[in-house]
Amino acid sequence: MAIISTAGLAHTFRTKRGPVEAVRGIDLTVRPGEILGFLGPNGAGKTTTLRMLTTLLPPTGGAATVAGCDLATDPGGVRRATGYVAQSGGVDPQVTVREELVTQGRLYRLTKTQAVERAQELARDLDLAELLDRRTAALSGGQRRRLDIAMGLTHRPQVLFLDEPTTGLDPGSRADLWDLVRRLRDEYGTTVFLTTHYLDEADALADRLVIVDKGVVVTEGTPGALKLEYGGSIDATLQDTFLAITGRGPASADSAPVAV
Amino acid sequence: MLLHDTALIFGRYARQTLRSRFAMLFGVLMPLLYLLFFGPLLTDLPLGSPGNSWQVLVPGLLLQLGLFGAAFAGFTIIIEKNQGIVERMRVTPVSRLALLLGRVLRDAAVFVFQAVLLVLAALAMGLRAPVTGILIGFAFVALLTLSLASLSYALAMKVRTPQEFGPAINAMTMPSMLLSGLMLPMTLAPGWLNVLSHFMPFRYLVDAVRDAYVGSYATAHMLYGVLVALGFSALSVTVGTRVFRKAGA
Ligand SMILES: Nc1ncnc2c1ncn2[C@@H]1O[C@H](COP(=O)(O)OP(=O)(O)OP(=O)(O)O)[C@@H](O)[C@H]1O
Ligand SMILES: [Mg+2]
Numbered sequence: 001m002a003i004i005s006t007a008g009l010a011h012t013f014r015t016k017r018g019p020v021e022a023v024r025g026i027d028l029t030v031r032p033g034e035i036l037g038f039l040g041p042n043g044a045g046k047t048t049t050l051r052m053l054t055t056l057l058p059p060t061g062g063a064a065t066v067a068g069c070d071l072a073t074d075p076g077g078v079r080r081a082t083g084y085v086a087q088s089g090g091v092d093p094q095v096t097v098r099e100e101l102v103t104q105g106r107l108y109r110l111t112k113t114q115a116v117e118r119a120q121e122l123a124r125d126l127d128l129a130e131l132l133d134r135r136t137a138a139l140s141g142g143q144r145r146r147l148d149i150a151m152g153l154t155h156r157p158q159v160l161f162l163d164e165p166t167t168g169l170d171p172g173s174r175a176d177l178w179d180l181v182r183r184l185r186d187e188y189g190t191t192v193f194l195t196t197h198y199l200d201e202a203d204a205l206a207d208r209l210v211i212v213d214k215g216v217v218v219t220e221g222t223p224g225a226l227k228l229e230y231g232g233s234i235d236a237t238l239q240d241t242f243l244a245i246t247g248r249g250p251a252s253a254d255s256a257p258v259a260v
Numbered sequence: 261m262l263l264h265d266t267a268l269i270f271g272r273y274a275r276q277t278l279r280s281r282f283a284m285l286f287g288v289l290m291p292l293l294y295l296l297f298f299g300p301l302l303t304d305l306p307l308g309s310p311g312n313s314w315q316v317l318v319p320g321l322l323l324q325l326g327l328f329g330a331a332f333a334g335f336t337i338i339i340e341k342n343q344g345i346v347e348r349m350r351v352t353p354v355s356r357l358a359l360l361l362g363r364v365l366r367d368a369a370v371f372v373f374q375a376v377l378l379v380l381a382a383l384a385m386g387l388r389a390p391v392t393g394i395l396i397g398f399a400f401v402a403l404l405t406l407s408l409a410s411l412s413y414a415l416a417m418k419v420r421t422p423q424e425f426g427p428a429i430n431a432m433t434m435p436s437m438l439l440s441g442l443m444l445p446m447t448l449a450p451g452w453l454n455v456l457s458h459f460m461p462f463r464y465l466v467d468a469v470r471d472a473y474v475g476s477y478a479t480a481h482m483l484y485g486v487l488v489a490l491g492f493s494a495l496s497v498t499v500g501t502r503v504f505r506k507a508g509a
Pocket of ligand 1: 013
């Protein structure tokens with residue numbers, strides 16, 4: 001049984017300068033408890049896909065179910081079952097870390113005491129305990145990113161969508177986050193759907209990779225299988241494999257960088 | 261759930277208001293200036309209305325306060341949209357209607373509070389009016405701000421930048437203020453202007469509050485005022501909720 005399955009999921013933005021086909025038709029399935037790496041170059045449609053799967057953006061084509069709930073007919077069910085950490089976060093700079101965490105718990109319908117307890121727990125897990133009474137404007141970039149992640153974990157979602165969660169984190173925090181993601185999967189069976197541009201991260205963390213380009217899935221498989229198929233050997237780097245798949249090798253003649 | 265969520269959102273934004281007390285007081289400044297520097301000009305003029313000039317001017321200033329304040333309420337949501345706060349709330353199961361109601365109820369509370377300050381200042385300047393009438397005036401301020409703030413948030417959800425939003429709101433509020441006779445009663449106007457002003461919903465609210473301020477409650481003005489205020493609120497909240505339900509952009 002798949003916990004996420006999409007069929008022809010598409011979104012075309014209508015803009016003043018004409019339509020932008022951000023996502024042209026994504027077909028994928030994710031198994032419960034899987035850590036899925038959703039990779040692709042800038043503008044490939046990753047964030048747009050995530051916004052559809054979290055009910056923020058209505059698809060203009062196709063269908064999907066998340067955690068047994070249909071995206072179109074049961075958005076409430078999808079929202080209860082999923083957590084989302086957006087690429088650019090979403091905390092109010094004027095509000096303290098504690099208030100944001102507690103409010104988030106309350107938005108997920110925890111009681112006041114539960115929300116306060118959960119805020120403490122999350123602060124401990126994400127190393128924010130010292131910062132609870134700071135306004136979020138006064139956090140460093142990496143600290144704010146950890147807060148964004150804590151907010152997405154508030155209700156122990158079955159499915160967690162992370163959009164470039166480790167951008168801006170120092171190596172130590174990144175390793176901590178990898179541990180946290182693995183622990184969520186091992187202890188709670190959480191399914192994690194994450195995008196990243198750090199291929200070492202995808203290699204280390206993801207069970208399976210789905211690679212998208214220009215709004216469609218171009219290939220998928222375990223990191224090992226993709227290296228073998230596209231990189232030429234199991235010892236190829238994921239970097240070379242990725243470039244081979246998306247056809248944007250640095251050596252291609254027609255896109256040689258102009259002198260700077 | 262709706263009640264729980266609305267209270268939660270209301271609380272969040274009420275705390276935000278309390279953090280910026282200065283901004284809240286600043287809102288009363290414009291009507292206060294009218295009260296101080298414009299009010300005294302009217303004291304000996306024949307305004308063609310029962311009651312003294314303060315009973316004509318203060319109702320207008322109350323609604324002006326609500327009109328200008330609430331129409332710009334949407335600014336804050338444009339900023340929140342750009343900070344990702346709106347989407348972060350919208351992925352949670354929170355009621356969409358509550359996201360709107362919590363905000364507009366906060367706005368209504370703020371503007372009623374400002375209205376109280378304004379009336380206190382007016383009493384010091386020489387206003388005399390029955391207490392029931394003054395309370396009715398506050399109820400109209402609440403309904404007006406509820407409606408306008410809903411529409412303002414709905415529009416703000418649709419635009420991308422404050423630069424698009426500001427001029428659009430200005431273009432709507434100025435004619436509304438002039439055409440509804442907030443400063444001087446429209447009965448003083450030439451026929452065509454008086455007729456034109458009947459197409460402006462706020463005109464009915466001002467007329468009703470002016471009646472309330474002279475103690476006449478069972479009048480046609482009051483009936484129309486109540487109907488227009490309630491109808492406008494129902495319409496605006498419906499429009500607002502619809503936008504908050506689907507808002508994709
Ligand atoms: N609101 C919008 N209106 C119009 N076009 C949009 C909008 N949001 C995204 N796009 C366009 O859709 C395409 C996909 O964008 P998306 O943000 O999904 O890419 P992404 O894969 O997340 O990229 P990145 O790795 O840079 O985050 C891009 O061409 C982008 O310019
Ligand atoms: Mg993105």
